[in-house]
Amino acid sequence: MGAHRPTPELPRHLEALYARFPFDRSWDDDPVSEVRPLAGTPRQAEVAGLFAATLAIGNTTAIRGAVRRLAGIADGDLTSLLGPATPGRTARLTAFRHRWIRGDQLGYLARVLAEYYSRRPSLEGAFLDGLDRGGFAGGIDALARTARGEGLAGRLGPPPPGYRALFPSPWDPTASPCKRLTLFVRWMVRDRFPDFGVWRRVPTGELRVPLDQHVHWIAYHLGLTARRSRSWSVVEEVSEALRRIDPIDPTRYDFVLCHTGISGDCPKERDLAVCGPCSVRPDCLLWRRRGAAA
Numbered sequence: 001m002g003a004h005r006p007t008p009e010l011p012r013h014l015e016a017l018y019a020r021f022p023f024d025r026s027w028d029d030d031p032v033s034e035v036r037p038l039a040g041t042p043r044q045a046e047v048a049g050l051f052a053a054t055l056a057i058g059n060t061t062a063i064r065g066a067v068r069r070l071a072g073i074a075d076g077d078l079t080s081l082l083g084p085a086t087p088g089r090t091a092r093l094t095a096f097r098h099r100w101i102r103g104d105q106l107g108y109l110a111r112v113l114a115e116y117y118s119r120r121p122s123l124e125g126a127f128l129d130g131l132d133r134g135g136f137a138g139g140i141d142a143l144a145r146t147a148r149g150e151g152l153a154g155r156l157g158p159p160p161p162g163y164r165a166l167f168p169s170p171w172d173p174t175a176s177p178c179k180r181l182t183l184f185v186r187w188m189v190r191d192r193f194p195d196f197g198v199w200r201r202v203p204t205g206e207l208r209v210p211l212d213q214h215v216h217w218i219a220y221h222l223g224l225t226a227r228r229s230r231s232w233s234v235v236e237e238v239s240e241a242l243r244r245i246d247p248i249d250p251t252r253y254d255f256v257l258c259h260t261g262i263s264g265d266c267p268k269e270r271d272l273a274v275c276g277p278c279s280v281r282p283d284c285l286l287w288r289r290r291g292a293a294a
């Protein structure tokens with residue numbers, strides 16, 4: 001466990017990984033590339049971002065396809081889902097499926113958002129309320145409660161089966177890593193590629209890393225966490241390690257670490273042909289344990 005720490009050279013090697021990264025290739029593969037054309041205004045970015053983050057389950061091709069299909073139902077403007085429903089649109093939304101996510105659940109989310117926006121201008125307010133009360137986890141908890149529509153069942157009717165489970169909170173007994181809402185907040189807060197930067201009151205230094213399986217795998221092997229299972233504690237641990245490297249922008253490397261895994265650039269095993277040019281090979285536990293020259 002004692003050796004399970006990042007090397008002193010990791011910041012320099014991460015920067016080299018970032019500098020050489022083929023952003024264009026991975027941009028095309030990332031769901032955010034489907035959100036960008038839907039994000040003309042801050043409200044559109046927020047709504048499209050929340051729907052897309054909610055759909056961010058499974059492989060990136062399927063997620064991008066799901067966002068495209070939903071955008072088709074909404075005629076290219078996901079905020080239109082928050083308005084009065086037409087019979088044709090309702091039928092198409094009802095038929096929508098992505099993995100276990102159903103169109104009736106997305107329709108309920110649209111109604112929750114319409115109700116929220118009738119009272120407040122932006123989801124940033126809900127996030128900040130939670131941030132003030134309980135730090136970043138509190139902000140995610142507040143967003144989860146908002147998206148679940150807590151307290152709205154009397155007005156909107158009960159949510160469809162499985163709806164609330166779409167929006168886990170770090171404070172649930174499962175201590176979920178809450179990858180999708182954490183990703184949504186990164187999109188909203190960072191104003192550098194590939195994010196939207198429409199929330200201006202949340203400091204980027206507060207951001208936590210959206211911990212999917214790829215980011216967790218590489219974070220573990222770079223010594224940023226010693227824990228094998230994903231949980232909110234691991235999100236905090238990895239984010240703190242990245243904050244020591246870049247206190248202003250701790251999620252700067254998230255896109256690169258995630259797509260190093262998604263793209264197959266990292267085979268997740270010792271393979272000299274693939275690992276040879278990897279900038280973080282001297283820091284990777286697979287090579288540190290047995291010698292980077294092997």
Ligand code: SF4
Pocket residue numbers: 218221265266267268269270271274275278279280281284285286287
């Ligand atoms: S050295 Fe190989 S296994 Fe380790 S992070 Fe790099 S590509 Fe992945």
